[in-house]
Amino acid sequence: MNDTLDVVLRLVAVLVVFLVLPLLVGQTEHKVMAHMQGRLGPMYAGGFHGWAQLVADGVKFAQKEDIVPADADRRVFQLAPAVALLPYLLVLIVIPVGPDGFVGQTVDAGLIFVLAVMGVGVLGSLMAGWASANKFSLLGGLRTAAQLMAYELPMLLTAASVAMAAGTLSLPGIVDGYHWWWTPWQLVGGVVFFTAGLAELQRPPFDMPVADSEIIFGAYTEYTGLRFALFLLAEYAGIVVLCALTTVLFLGGWHGPWSGSAGWVWTLVKTALLAFVVIWLRVSYPRLREDQLQKLAWTVLIPLSLAQIALTGVVKVVIS
Amino acid sequence: MAPLSGFPGSGLAKGLAVTLRTMTKRTVTAQYPDALPELPPRSRGVIALFEENCTVCMLCARECPDWCIYIDSHKETAPPAAPGGRERSRNVLDRFAIDFSLCMYCGICIEVCPFDALFWSPEFEYAETDILDLTHERDKLRDWMWTVPAPPALDPAAEEPKEIAAARKAAEKAAAAAAAAAEAESEPGDRDDRDDRDDQEKGDA
Structure with a gap:
């Protein structure tokens, strides 16, 4: 009985985090982006500095008509948002927040699980792009596919580098083995992992698949209402997951002063800082062209991640 | 920043610095309906009529480039000031209207008025949902007269008016x-x- 309650509580907690943190990131993006552009951003919804803007957006999306184009592949079209969103929920379950089992569910090969499931999320965009029966959606879907191919590799390689350093695939195990000098040691890998993650989330400046000035909104062109909102939520959930993963793998998760009692705060603070960087990059840089995107992945990130693996291996052999 | 310019990626850092600096500065957003704008002196908001000064000389209506001023009047005769003199006649204003859907805010009417009956008022909140409602009659124009600011002070050594x-x-x-x-x-x-x-x-x- 107690075990069941424990599992239910953990799942509810993960669900709450999954529903709240992306909205927080979204609201922060509204405000931070506005101030970086000399604006104020939302000021009315909710009364105080527009804190309820995303709630209002959600209500608006819920009121909209749910449209499926006549020529669309109905079931795939309707399933795509769920496929895009749910993987991030699954990933959140295994991300350790604090020491001593402060995690939804410990998975031994957590790193493999996380990377595999995150790859599934991109399938949602592919399904949407194909099922919409719209040339812009198809173009967006194909660009998503090309981007997935290019950036999954450096992401896996750098994650492998961390796994080599820690000697385990378990996420809590990796954080347990962390020492402060891992961050400079794995710095290149961390940057590559973060960049590749951004590209996989199709965040600016890697948002060629949804380039609104060229192909309307890529794979999501035909979506309205709640399904569209789910795609947007998936993007922000993806930011949370990416930042949390980068924190766990490269920034030492809960490690920091007083990590014994307030370790989970450290994880959240580091995640929030990375989320800020995600927003900051979006405001600062223009979109990369499709060929630049591919060039960056194949000629810069993959060589860098291979070099990181070599460095990790050499250091590992030297210190053992 | 000049010594950094050769370093690869310095442009990227510069971009980040610009956005971060902008974030720490005051925003330029004007929260108009909540906070009224600070208009410069002698703003051209609307044309106000000081109808006590108007003699119905029609100069403003004739000079108006887009003919947006409508004036109706009639003549009244007053008894002679001294017994046996001539009767005095004067113009009485019946209607003075400006169609602000036509007005281009050139201010020529205000310039030509020889009796100082027209003034610029900084008032600008008179939008209407129907274009016909933008023709404002003399009572509205007279009301706007109360919003006309005092004329700017003269320069220290200026000649007396x-x-x-x-x-x-x-x-x-x-x-x-x-x-x-x-x-x-x-x-x-x-x-x-x-x-x-x-x-x-x-x-x-």
Whole structure:
């Protein structure tokens, strides 16, 4: 009985985090982006500095008509948002927040699980792009596919580098083995992992698949209402997951002063800082062209991640 | 930033610095309906009518480049001031309207008005949902007169305005006359002297 309650509580907690943190990131993006552009951003919804803007957006999306184009592949079209969103929920379950089992569910090969499931999320965009029966959606879907191919590799390689350093695939195990000098040691890998993650989330400046000035909104062109909102939520959930993963793998998760009692705060603070960087990059840089995107992945990130693996291996052999 | 310019990626860092710096600065957003804008002096918001000064000379209506001023009037005759004199006639304003859907805010009407009956008011919140409602009649134009700011102060060494100069001269003349009368009462032999001075002042005016 107690075990069941424990599992239910953990799942509810993960669900709450999954529903709240992306909205927080979204609201922060509204405000931070506005101030970086000399604006104020939302000021009315909710009364105080527009804190309820995303709630209002959600209500608006819920009121909209749910449209499926006549020529669309109905079931795939309707399933795509769920496929895009749910993987991030699954990933959140295994991300350790604090020491001593402060995690939804410990998975031994957590790193493999996380990377595999995150790859599934991109399938949602592919399904949407194909099922919409719209040339812009198809173009967006194909660009998503090309981007997935290019950036999954450096992401896996750098994650492998961390796994080599820690000697385990378990996420809590990796954080347990962390020492402060891992961050400079794995710095290149961390940057590559973060960049590749951004590209996989199709965040600016890697948002060629949804380039609104060229192909309307890529794979999501035909979506309205709640399904569209789910795609947007998936993007922000993806930011949370990416930042949390980068924190766990490269920034030492809960490690920091007083990590014994307030370790989970450290994880959240580091995640929030990375989320800020995600927003900051979006405001600062223009979109990369499709060929630049591919060039960056194949000629810069993959060589860098291979070099990181070599460095990790050499250091590992030297210190053992 | 110049020594950094050769370093690869310095452009990326510069971009990040620009956005971060902007974030720490004050925003430029004007929260208009909540906070009223600070308009510069002599803003051209709307044209106000000081109808007490209007003589229905029609100069404004004739000079208006897009013919957006409508004036109706009639003539009234007043009895002669002295018995046996001619009857005096004067124009009475019946309608003064400006169609702000046509007005291009050139201000020519205000410039040409010889009697200072038209003024710029900074008031700008008179949007309407129907374009026909933008033709504002004399009562509305008169109400806007209350929002006209006082004219800007003169420069420190500027010449006195003509109206004030004339009024001051008249006041000085009256005072001088009163003083002369008082003098004449005490010394009845001095009358010629005062007459001379009076003539001189008339010539000045």
